[in-house]
Amino acid sequence: MSRITARRRITRVKLGDSPIRQEDVLAVEEPLEIRVGGRSLAVTMRTPGHDFDLAAGFLVSEGVITRGGEFAQARYCAGATVEGVNTYNVLDVTLADGVAPPDPSLERNFYTTSSCGVCGKASIDMVRTQSAYEVAEDPLRIDAAVLASFPDKLRAEQMVFEKTGGLHAAGLFDGxxxxxxxxxxxxxxxxxxxxxxxxxxxxxxxxxxxTVLMVSGRASFELTQKAKMAGIPVLAAVSAPSSLAAELAVEVGLTLVGFLRGDSMVIYSGDQRVVEVDATVKEGSFA
Known part of the structure; x- marks a missing residue:
């Protein structure tokens, strides 16, 4: 299997001190081609590991499958080799009998990078994907104190980030x-x-x-849509959401929380799900 970290010689510089040459640990970034039934669908730049999960989740995000029973199996393609060694960078997914394959118009429209997951889609209309689930109907109510505990729990389990400082994390919590x-x-x-x-x-x-999806960075439109596609009613982030993420959250009835740090948070949509928010909330003004 591919490595998830790599070592490299670096020069560490601190003003006023002598430079130090030493070995550092980096997060690995490699391409993964996702095929469905032998046909290429997407290429994503990713950290190797949990590739089958990545492929299955990608197919949910793009509306190809909606349930576990529709994902039959995945396997690495033995033909993807460098000097006779399998790179584990090409993955072929088999869908369950009766599940329609991806629309041919999607094939090769996807090239995703570590910073952009929808690069290469032909138009903004292709970015929006219809979900099989209605998150607005989810009756979840979560205590604000429970929600506030998630960033520390997420950070405590980021084993590879601890070594490299270069990875994003996503955690799923029981609300x-x-x-x-x-x-x-x-x-x-x-x-x-x-x-x-x-x-x-x-x-x-x-x-x-x-459930609550907690992410270590910002809440983009794309992550909000992925939560919607999986039927997740609450998306929380340690940083800010984008305007389009907030608009989508309001549109579909998803609770969107940003700047979740310490004992504070900002709720951009769906504050009725957070127990601490009630009719006595004070009205403020724009900064």
């Missing part, structure tokens, strides 16, 4: 108990989320009602 169900890391925030959703596919847990 009632606050228990972390799964955590995945990747150089791409969208890949980390797809790996979480793919884990749920393999566990046949879709839709993910009553």
């Amino acid at each position: 009632k108990t606050g228990k972390m169900l799964v955590l995945r890391e990747d150089v791409g925030r969208h890949n980390a989320v797809d790996k979480v959703i793919g884990w749920a596919v393999k566990e046949d847990r879709l839709p993910l009602r009553g």
Whole structure:
């Protein structure tokens, strides 16, 4: 299997001190080609590891599958080699009998990088994908104190980040108990989320009602859409959301929380799900 970290000689410089040459640990970034039934669908730049989860989650995010039973199997293609050694960078997915293959118009439209998960889509209309689940109907109510505990829990389990400082993380939490169900890391925030959703596919847990998706960076439109596609009612991030992410969250009835740090947070949509928010909330003004 491919490595998830690599060592490299570096020169560390601190003003006023002598430079130091030493070995450092980097997060690995390699391409993964995702095929469905032998036909190429997407190429993503990712950190190797949990590739089957990544492929399954990607197919949910793009509306190809909606439940675990629709994902039959995945395998690495033996023909993808360098000097006779399998690179583990080409993955072929087999869908269950009766599941329609991806629309041919999607093939090769996807090239995803570690910073952009929708690069190469032909138009903004292709970015929006219809979900099989209605998150607005999810009755989850979560205590603000439970929600505030998630960033520390996420950070404590980021084993590869601890070594490299260069990975995003996504964690799925039970909204009632606050228990972390799964955590995945990747150089791409969208890949980390797809790996979480793919884990749920393999566990046949879709839709993910009553759960919270916690991400280590910002909340983009794309991550909001991925939460919607998996039936996740709450998306929380340690940083800011984008305007389009907030608009989508309002549109579909998803609770969107940003700047979740310490004992504070900003709720951009769906504040009725957070127990501490009630009719006595004070009205403020724009900064």
